[in-house]
Amino acid sequence: MATAAAHSLLHLPAPKPGAPAHLAPATLGLPGRRLGRLAARCSSGNGDLTAFPNPNGILVAASAAPSSSSPIDVDVATEADLRENGFRSTRRTKLVCTVGPATCGPEELEALAVGGMNVARVNMCHGDREWHRSVIRAVRRLNEEKGFAVAVMMDTEGSEIHMGDLGGASAAKAEDGEIWTFSVRSFEAPLPDRTIHVNYEGFAEDVRVGDELLVDGGMARFEVIEKLGPDVKCRCTDPGLLLPRANLTFWRDGSIVRERNAMLPTISSKDWLDIDFGISEGVDFIAVSFVKSAEVINHLKSYIAARSRGSDIAVIAKIESIDSLKNLEEIIRASDGAMVARGDMGAQIPLEQVPSIQQKIVKLCRQLNKPVIVASQLLESMIEYPTPTRAEVADVSEAVRQRADALMLSGESAMGRYPEKALSVLRSVSLRIEKWWREEKRHEALELKDISSSFSDKISEEICISAAKMANKLEVDAVFVYTKTGHMASLLSRCRPDCPIFAFTTSTSVRRRLNLQWGLIPFRLSFSDDMESNLNRTFSLLKARGMIQSGDLVIALSDMLQSIQVMNVP
Numbered sequence: 392m393a394t395a396a397a398h399s400l401l402h403l404p405a406p407k408p409g410a411p412a413h414l415a416p417a418t419l420g421l422p423g424r425r426l427g428r429l430a431a432r433c434s435s436g437n438g439d440l441t442a443f444p445n446p447n448g449i450l451v452a453a454s455a456a457p458s459s460s461s462p463i464d465v466d467v468a469t470e471a472d473l474r475e476n477g478f479r480s481t482r483r484t485k486l487v488c489t490v491g492p493a494t495c496g497p498e499e500l501e502a503l504a505v506g507g508m509n510v511a512r513v514n515m516c517h518g519d520r521e522w523h524r525s526v527i528r529a530v531r532r533l534n535e536e537k538g539f540a541v542a543v544m545m546d547t548e549g550s551e552i553h554m555g556d557l558g559g560a561s562a563a564k565a566e567d568g569e570i571w572t573f574s575v576r577s578f579e580a581p582l583p584d585r586t587i588h589v590n591y592e593g594f595a596e597d598v599r600v601g602d603e604l605l606v607d608g609g610m611a612r613f614e615v616i617e618k619l620g621p622d623v624k625c626r627c628t629d630p631g632l633l634l635p636r637a638n639l640t641f642w643r644d645g646s647i648v649r650e651r652n653a654m655l656p657t658i659s660s661k662d663w664l665d666i667d668f669g670i671s672e673g674v675d676f677i678a679v680s681f682v683k684s685a686e687v688i689n690h691l692k693s694y695i696a697a698r699s700r701g702s703d704i705a706v707i708a709k710i711e712s713i714d715s716l717k718n719l720e721e722i723i724r725a726s727d728g729a730m731v732a733r734g735d736m737g738a739q740i741p742l743e744q745v746p747s748i749q750q751k752i753v754k755l756c757r758q759l760n761k762p763v764i765v766a767s768q769l770l771e772s773m774i775e776y777p778t779p780t781r782a783e784v785a786d787v788s789e790a791v792r793q794r795a796d797a798l799m800l801s802g803e804s805a806m807g808r809y810p811e812k813a814l815s816v817l818r819s820v821s822l823r824i825e826k827w828w829r830e831e832k833r834h835e836a837l838e839l840k841d842i843s844s845s846f847s848d849k850i851s852e853e854i855c856i857s858a859a860k861m862a863n864k865l866e867v868d869a870v871f872v873y874t875k876t877g878h879m880a881s882l883l884s885r886c887r888p889d890c891p892i893f894a895f896t897t898s899t900s901v902r903r904r905l906n907l908q909w910g911l912i913p914f915r916l917s918f919s920d921d922m923e924s925n926l927n928r929t930f931s932l933l934k935a936r937g938m939i940q941s942g943d944l945v946i947a948l949s950d951m952l953q954s955i956q957v958m959n960v961p
């Protein structure tokens with residue numbers, strides 16, 4: 392309900408000038424829904440849950456799941472894509488959707504899954520744990536009952552400076568010249584007029600009269616005019632909308648101020664509790680906000696390994712602070728993937744530097760074989776409007792052209808008016824740019840450096856590079872890879888071949904993790920060391936489901952045998 396109110400505050404009834412009456416139907420997909428009765432749809436009550444955690448904290452379904460009875464599992468939305476478009480034309484770029492009040496109900500989540508959501512993200516900055524639990528379980532239930540394979544990503548709050556909750560108000564408008572108080576005191580709701588709570592204890596001490604205070608990287612701007620104990624009086628110099636928990640940065644002489652706030656822990660005590668929660672709910676990815684060094688990633692990874700034996704939660708480093716840019720390579724090496732978090736990054740460095748840094752991070756991740764997500768404001772105007780700006784489409788195209796593994800929706804899917812339409816724009820732009828790239832035969836000359844440390848890994852790496860090259864030259868229909876850990880599948884994805892990669896793995900958690908990687912179509916299948924029988928079995932299962940046909944040309948790899956074969960489907 393809070394967001395619905397914020398929404399009406401933001402809503403402009405007039406259509407956007409120059410907006411076309413329609414896009415191609417394929418671009419628009421399902422009609423957007425208006426935000427209404429959000430609270431009811433997003434109820435965190437457990438009454439309607441049939442899924443529950445087993446003693447290991449991994450979610451299991453109470454009802455018989457279709458997956459357990461099927462000899463081969465693939466995400467139903469991907470299967471539909473394969474059948475409809477033929478597998479040379481399936482989407483290679485993966486899509487992450489932030490779930491929020493606009494999309495937390497079972498119908499909305501299902502619509503996103505149908506629309507191609509590969510990963511659902513919950514942001515621990517917003518909402519309480521019960522709410523997050525209900526979303527995570529609803530996603531798991533959707534997978535169990537309807538045959539999707541949507542992975543779950545939990546994003547930590549981190550301890551950068553941000554505003555409080557606005558005492559329950561959905562938004563506040565700051566007008567030019569108004570005097571507002573930013574205070575480290577805690578207030579009972581409702582807050583006094585024009586008062587904002589700041590979460591960082593040292594705030595009143597660190598700021599100086601004359602500093603500039605930026606809300607959300609410039610959505611509103613204030614000048615500090617007086618300090619009174621815990622209260623800091625500021626004059627609004629750029630009017631704007633203040634949203635709950637908006638990020639705050641303060642600037643002096645044109646530079647962001649890094650005082651004691653630079654020493655804030657990357658993972659706060661609240662974040663550790665959220666991480667425990669994520670481990671017990673069996674999330675697939677934990678994205679760490681405001682990473683500064685590789686140490687914190689290593690620390691978290693060993694914590695996860697100790698806490699969740701056997702499960703393999705991947706740790707994604709969010710690159711969004713100045714400090715992370717200084718230690719980029721070591722951070723990415725330590726992580727299982729990275730996110731170009733352009734929202735906060737753009738509040739910490741000049742905006743004009745963001746595009747080149749994005750490109751640098753995407754390339755580096757590809758070199759180091761780590762999946763990379765490009766995030767924030769991809770389709771920001773679609774929070775309000777049913778069609779994107781031309782500039783947004785160009786931005787999305789550029790991320791696809793850079794061959795990032797994944798694109799992410801934030802407010803567009805969390806609290807926007809058109810979550811499904813935004814997702815379908817990402818889908819159709821990805822498909823179009825990928826096709827264009829293949830047609831133009833733009834095999835980019837990115838020289839992939841050696842990354843393997845052992846000789847055995849080196850063999851796998853060379854096999855994948857050769858297989859991808861062969862796949863392009865022979866114009867094969869698909870590369871099949873049989874992989875227990877997923878490593879060989881990711882090495883293939885790194886080569887960005889022209890055809891899709893069918894990744895067969897025995898474990899559902901590996902399968903979900905592979906959802907974030909470019910060009911991979913993950914299948915769960917039990918298989919043996921005997922490639923001949925694996926292949927025959929796979930061919931007959933896939934043929935029976937209409938996913939391949941006799942005569943299709945396939946290259947098959949296996950990480951058990953480190954083998955490579957080329958054949959036509961019999």
Ligand SMILES: Nc1ncnc2c1ncn2[C@@H]1O[C@H](COP(=O)(O)OP(=O)(O)OP(=O)(O)O)[C@@H](O)[C@H]1O
Pocket residue numbers: 394489490491492514516517518546634636680734735801802803805806
């Ligand atoms: N669980 C939620 N409950 C309420 N609102 C949410 C929720 N998740 C997201 N939102 C809304 O969607 C907006 C965009 O989401 P997003 O996850 O990008 O958050 P953010 O506040 O910009 O933080 P971050 O830098 O971590 O991305 C948020 O500012 C918030 O208004």
Ligand SMILES: CC(=O)C(=O)O
Pocket residue numbers: 680709711731732733734735736766767801
């Ligand atoms: C995604 C995120 O955290 C950001 O862009 O700031």
Ligand SMILES: [K+]
Pocket residue numbers: 514515516546547548549680
């Ligand atoms: K966050």
Ligand SMILES: [Mg+2]
Pocket residue numbers: 680711732734735
């Ligand atoms: Mg951020």
